Amino acid sequence: MAFPIVDRPGIEADPSVPARHAVIFDLDGVVVDSFAVMSEAFAIAYAEVVGDGPAPFEEYRRHLGRYFPDIMRIMDLPPEMEEPFVRESYRLADQVEVFDGVVELLVTLRSRGLRLAIATGKTGARARALLDQLGLLPFFEHVIGSDEVARPKPAPDMVELALDRLGVPAERAVMVGDAPTDLASARGAGVVSVAALWAPPDDVGELLAAGPDVVLQRPADLLALCPALPGR
Numbered sequence: 530m531a532f533p534i535v536d537r538p539g540i541e542a543d544p545s546v547p548a549r550h551a552v553i554f555d556l557d558g559v560v561v562d563s564f565a566v567m568s569e570a571f572a573i574a575y576a577e578v579v580g581d582g583p584a585p586f587e588e589y590r591r592h593l594g595r596y597f598p599d600i601m602r603i604m605d606l607p608p609e610m611e612e613p614f615v616r617e618s619y620r621l622a623d624q625v626e627v628f629d630g631v632v633e634l635l636v637t638l639r640s641r642g643l644r645l646a647i648a649t650g651k652t653g654a655r656a657r658a659l660l661d662q663l664g665l666l667p668f669f670e671h672v673i674g675s676d677e678v679a680r681p682k683p684a685p686d687m688v689e690l691a692l693d694r695l696g697v698p699a700e701r702a703v704m705v706g707d708a709p710t711d712l713a714s715a716r717g718a719g720v721v722s723v724a725a726l727w728a729p730p731d732d733v734g735e736l737l738a739a740g741p742d743v744v745l746q747r748p749a750d751l752l753a754l755c756p757a758l759p760g761r
Contacts, residue, residue, distance in 0.1 A: 551697040556649035558707035558728040563625045570617035574610040594710035596675035630748035635668040642758035647672040648687035683710040685717030709739035
């Protein structure tokens, strides 16, 4: 199923809308394709802690964007799964791939003068280690993990912290995510919410029902929302 770029009335057509100065990205499913690694790590953790039987990864994926302990609570799974899941995620990190077009997008956004940050369901340490391994860490001024705020997604705390650290008001920022939790966090913080479909979620309908301000099919489509700042 194909979706065009969808702007709600007035978002980009209204010349009174302030220029974007910052983009806040979710990590998994937006910047990196880590689903195969997460699936394997989740299966190993489930087998070690829960035992035999199929690991419910598809249900786990529906909650991505949230902090791992919160997902375990929602799924009624043992919190002890976190240790082997994180261990295996680190072990398999060299299998994580950057989505096609993301590096070019980041280069262009930076050249246009925009400031970039990450707000992820991972812990900050894991996110920074993965981005560093992939050579992407220098693109982002701040990388904020779920363990670094009082209330992780879908609360707005992560996005608000990113805005505060960047020194950018909400009306001059956008948040790009691939899950309803990302959109809820963006909405709560008062920033434009962008749904990324280059890693189609299990339920596209659920993501669209969450009411994104903009729907994008490819990383490069974001550039239409983020023209160069004056002097760049």
